Amino acid sequence: MIFKIKIINYANPEKLIFIKKIWNIQHDHTSQISLIIKPHRIELQNNLINSKKNIWVDFNIKKINLYKLDKKIKMIQAIKIKNTFNLNILDATAGLGKDAFIFVSYGYKVTMIERNPILSILLYDGLVRGLQNNDIKKLIKKNINLIYNTTLNIHQLKIQQPDIIYLDPMFPTRKKSLSKKEIRTIQNIVGYDTDADNLLLTCLPFAKKKVVVKRPKKSNYLANIKPNYIIPTKNHRFDIYVK
Ligand SMILES: C[S@@+](CC[C@H](N)C(=O)[O-])C[C@H]1O[C@@H](n2cnc3c(N)ncnc32)[C@H](O)[C@@H]1O
Missing domain, CATH: 3.40.50.150 (Vaccinia Virus protein VP39)
Structure with missing residues (x-):
């Protein structure tokens, strides 16, 4: 099954190709949730909630x-x-x-x-x-x-x-x-x-x-x-x- 989400890529294109291939995700510009691929970290931005802070996983x-x-x-x-x-x-x-x-x-x-x-x-x-x-x-x-x-x-x-x-x-x-x-x-x-x-x-x-x-x-x-x-x-x- 393909999962649709808004994808914003600031990293190199290979990283996005790798991610799309492994996890079978597709860009959907209408999605209120964005996957933001930065060079140093992948974050999630949820416009459905009233929070400006993105979410990411930190093993810390x-x-x-x-x-x-x-x-x-x-x-x-x-x-x-x-x-x-x-x-x-x-x-x-x-x-x-x-x-x-x-x-x-x-x-x-x-x-x-x-x-x-x-x-x-x-x-x-x-x-x-x-x-x-x-x-x-x-x-x-x-x-x-x-x-x-x-x-x-x-x-x-x-x-x-x-x-x-x-x-x-x-x-x-x-x-x-x-x-x-x-x-x-x-x-x-x-x-x-x-x-x-x-x-x-x-x-x-x-x-x-x-x-x-x-x-x-x-x-x-x-x-x-x-x-x-x-x-x-x-x-x-x-x-x-x-x-
Ligand atoms: C409430 S969250 C778990 C939170 C987690 N304990 C933590 O500390 O971040 C439930 C998660 O379980 C996943 N999940 C539920 N059933 C699953 C299954 N059969 N196999 C794999 N993941 C599953 C959901 O996709 C969801 O991300």
Whole structure:
């Protein structure tokens, strides 16, 4: 499927040809959302929201240190397994890669899957810039990678079976986990992940140890399957399915 978006290219033409080829995107001058390809960074400009600031992916340790400690601790609690280190996590709903990079900053290996071409381009660009940054390039090289995949058949991908699968699908009631501007832009681009029930059903047999689902606080269980246990946070909860 071709994804249409306004494309503004300030970089060399080869970069645009590469991007169009890999992610199958096409220029649409009527789109209110623009993909701005600069020589040093790829950004998204969303004219549907009242914000002048563009969006891009930054894998940046300093930024992570600014995130609420409580949020990070709960996420790590949800992921971790007693006395087991070196877990590998499949983040099957990568979005802007924020949660994935929190896991990486705590020493986990993460494979990100993103099916939306635009978000996948931003993630790719974030990784490329991360590899040029002396503070994090080792971490990026060793512990994080990205797969652009548009199907639900993640068990058919040529990847190692993950210990943990992490899911954070987009829901209509979600409000606060990303800043308003970012969450609204993801909504404008991907809509809602209405097939999230099926994603959980695909992931349950594939994960070696557990599947962790981030959900709005009062929402129903994905696929109506009761988790083994729940870790609540202020605005969300983590539903944990143990294998
Ligand atoms: C709420 S966002 C995730 C935000 C992310 N946790 C972060 O920290 O930036 C949900 C993302 O999951 C992606 N997604 C949903 N279902 C997917 C699937 N089956 N395969 C790959 N990506 C999927 C959507 O395209 C969207 O970008």
